[in-house]
Amino acid sequence: MACWQYLRQYRGIKVNYLKMPNPVKDSAQLVRLVEQHLTPRTRVCSFMHADTITGLQMPMADIAAVTRPRDILLVCDAAQTPGMLDVDVRRLGVDAMASSSHKWLLAPKGTGILYIRKQAQDRIHPLSLLKGYMAYSGSGGTRDVAGILGHGVAIDFHNALGKARIEARCRALSMRVRGHLRQIPRLRLLTPDQPELSSGMVTFAVDGMTNSEVHKRLWDEHSIAAKVAQGTYVYTEVQGELGESYNCLRFSTHIYNDETQVDQLAEALTSILA
Template structure:
């Protein structure tokens, strides 16, 4: 049964909680109704984004600007999970491996389409960390082979390489990220200088979890592919924030956490492995060979995966390009407002091609944790404390830098008034 058919059946049965104005509910798919509503407004009309924001369930007074850590699912996603669970538990045997469960392949196809991949290149995982570990564990590497990464990687994207270093004798080289990054040419030059004849894998985050820098993956691929170096991308931050196409990025493998910017259920993610390199990254399960990457060989969270598919539909209803533009628009507003506060220093690159929906400022003269605490306790603003070299890794001692910074992630459930509220709060706290 396809997910849309299931949803329509529940609507007709009267089991669905009200999602939209009463006039639009009878027998309609909530995602399709949202898309129809949005056609009434140009994207530049504030009513467009007000309509989108009405789909979220944020408590009054909460300004969530830490989407880089965790997203807030829209009501259509949480309702789809509850409805699937209700139906699943009414007939668990038939709905786990048939019925509802059969819809998981439909979700996998939706996910592949969403990131520009083929079905046989994509699997559904629980998060980016699991995806990165699947990649690393499947590689045929020999002692002395080298992996190039950076000192800004998230612990979830770096721990897999540390494991290979500790237990399989693989050498991990850490590139110290320039700060600030002057331009793309500087970044590419530094990367190329750190490649050696023994480099087998280059592993980089798509968006820097500390500074919000967007790595120029396609340009990096132009350096690594002629050298037969596998390019692995920690894409935890980008699906749902940027209008990505993994083929255009040129990466060989890409892992992501859908519970961030894609606003999918917690514990959902994507793994892409380019078909041309699948013989170099072995699957962890031997049950069906490489097709085991589909995750179809064991019991899964059916409701969560179906909710994952609903989140993709939600994004498609709004438009990936529109969402990216909105994230950038709000991020730029954060940048413009906060740069006027004397004790804040921008760490995120200015160039659009190197920036993203996350913006980071270093705080001078006071601990970032104190500012972070005041933002939440006094103003209801959730942000992210970021130190510098990621605290989960031992390279903090080798290449450590403490930027004493705060990271702000703006998504489609934020608006201009919340950015203004953030600026006013920081100006008061840092006065």
């Protein structure tokens, strides 16, 4: 979001926000929502691949089928998905994608991935690539050698396990989380059920207790970490227009988790919310 806010403040661009429906019925509903907000002046559509709050996976390929014929750049914030999902930028159809590799890829902090589709490179000019696309790798300046090597090792590790296997494991554990937590009356699922719209992150709204209180008790009493969230980052900026406070907790299951830990989470929440 920061890049679009910067361009709005200093370059005068207009930014339109979309309020994501919850619950989401299907991919077609989201594509229609995007299409309804396009105008002849639209130049860029930017979406998170997987929403950091609700875990909603945006149907990027379907959106690309709408934006590409209109010559609209499709930008993807994939901070959460590489290392969790079997990401294929060509299959997604995005023009640009950036990711934070310290998350699901388990790489060093400060490392990441930037992809720019070859046919879009003449239209996208990141500041770090001011002198050309070989500027970084060919530079004689100071580089984060440890980060670069660590990032490579993390990718080798994931490739050795297999991206499809990792995604299947993350999804299987997240489905187990859903199954357990659905049985707790004071929790309400916010993440879509459809596989094509979900991910390895599962978010539940909490009734009758603040999410921060539940979060604290999970950690203090059971040594279980969760993500406290109120709404998407978009909502924090335009609270009056799109605001919706979910009072929710997000649970993320990765390859280092197991079924026993998921069961312990369910037991802990059942006790806390009794």
